[in-house]
Amino acid sequence: MFLWNKKIKLLIYHFSILELSVGNKISDKLASKKLTKNNNINLAKTIEDFDKDPTGMSKSLPLHKGSYPEWDDFTKNIIKEYTDRLIKNYGKLESPPIHIEKVKISMRDTYKNTAYFEENIKDYNSSISQYKQKLIIGDFSKVRTPIDEYVRRLNYSMFLDALNLLKCQYSVGSSISEIKTTYLEALDYMQNGWKKTEKDFDGYYVVDDYWDVLSMLSLGYILNIDQEKLERLIKLRFVVNKPDFLLDTLCNAIQNESVPKGFDIMKYGNKYSSLYDIIHTQNKEEATKLLFKYVKSDWYKKTQANSWHGRHNSHSYDGYWSFESAALVKLLGLDDSTFKDLKYYPYDLLHGV
Known part of the structure; x- marks a missing residue:
């Protein structure tokens, strides 16, 4: 009903991708790094980026099969990083992105709401x-x-x-x-x-x-x-x-x-x-x-x-x-x-x- 829920979908999609990928662990090199704003993680910054690359990290975070105990902490940091970026770019999730027009519903009936x-x-x-x-x-x-x-x-x-x-x-x-x-x-x-x-x-x-x-x-x-x-x-x-x-x-x-x-x-x-x-x-x-x-x-x-x-x-x-x-x-x-x-x-x- 509301176009702005695509932003929430953007966030949830990343969470689900990360959760479903637990069996595919990150490489030793990336897993040993701490996630920072300067590590070039390619998280999608806009709805348009999300449409082009839903995971937003296909190039920077190559996944493969393996066993890496660092995975849980690493994904938590990714989720936090992504959430922070969403809030920084768009504000809190209760507000729609400014570039998406909210659907305007004009009531035609006068008896009910x-x-x-x-x-x-x-x-x-x-x-x-x-x-x-x-x-x-x-x-x-x-x-x-x-x-x-x-x-x-x-x-x-x-x-x-x-x-x-x-x-x-x-x-x-x-x-x-x-x-x-x-x-x-x-x-x-x-x-x-x-x-x-x-x-x-x-x-x-x-x-x-x-x-x-x-x-x-x-x-x-x-x-x-x-x-x-x-x-x-x-x-x-x-x-x-x-x-x-x-x-x-x-x-x-x-x-x-x-x-x-x-x-x-x-x-x-x-x-x-x-x-x-x-x-x-x-x-x-x-x-x-x-x-x-x-x-x-x-x-x-x-x-x-x-x-x-x-x-x-x-x-x-x-x-x-x-x-x-x-x-x-x-x-x-x-x-x-x-x-x-x-x-x-x-x-x-x-x-x-």
Whole structure:
């Protein structure tokens, strides 16, 4: 997370090299010398030197097999010498080297702090790892459901965790490239974990399922994910083969097709019906005003049926983001400069910040 930890790596690497080399003792000539600042020991003085020569002493300290009791004292002196030089050149280890730019994280969420989201990110990663471990071990002897259904459910759980992880990453200020990586992982889990037939969904997506599909389509379009990968997502959208103007608008955008004209909308997608006028408005200024109003005044109210609504006062909050709004800004070519500090609007996703 922090670039300056490379300095610590620089120090630890030297320690480990010395520790692992105990079996390879120093020559009699060098071992008999006391280590001083004038003995030309070529310890790396900069990060750049470290990259070129990780040991920093390949020329000055030739190692070979042998038995030299002086080794322990000698290596202790090397470690002390190296530590002193690090502190002299860079200051105490708590401070980064002045030539390395520290990563700047700008919080995007206003409800929680950095520590909260970092803890959530840690928990989601741990949860995904545990699910993966179950699949790797492959011990299904105690599983009561059919194995293929059990595997599907594990993947579905990883998908939900990955999507929530993505929200946390965006909320805390993670880079867009990191968010894109998480998205691609979520897409893989979704493909393996999504229900297989319309009947499995009782004919319609429930509120949260609809939001999941909408968010994944929106994010894929915003992040410029390869169309080949997004074709997999479009197939998942049509597991429930009901027309829906918003989902189909995004599918068509991904496939470079025209915006559908129908107003068909799924049973649990009707809270997004106000977006229809925005999509079909010919006047961009009017569309911008309507979308601004939607994000500022309508979006949060319309999502009250979602399971994540109202969680900002709890420990299960990941962020409130209207991904579909950013997708429509991109699709319609709207000017979102006035949206930059608008609550719920993921401005940085579109602008690569």
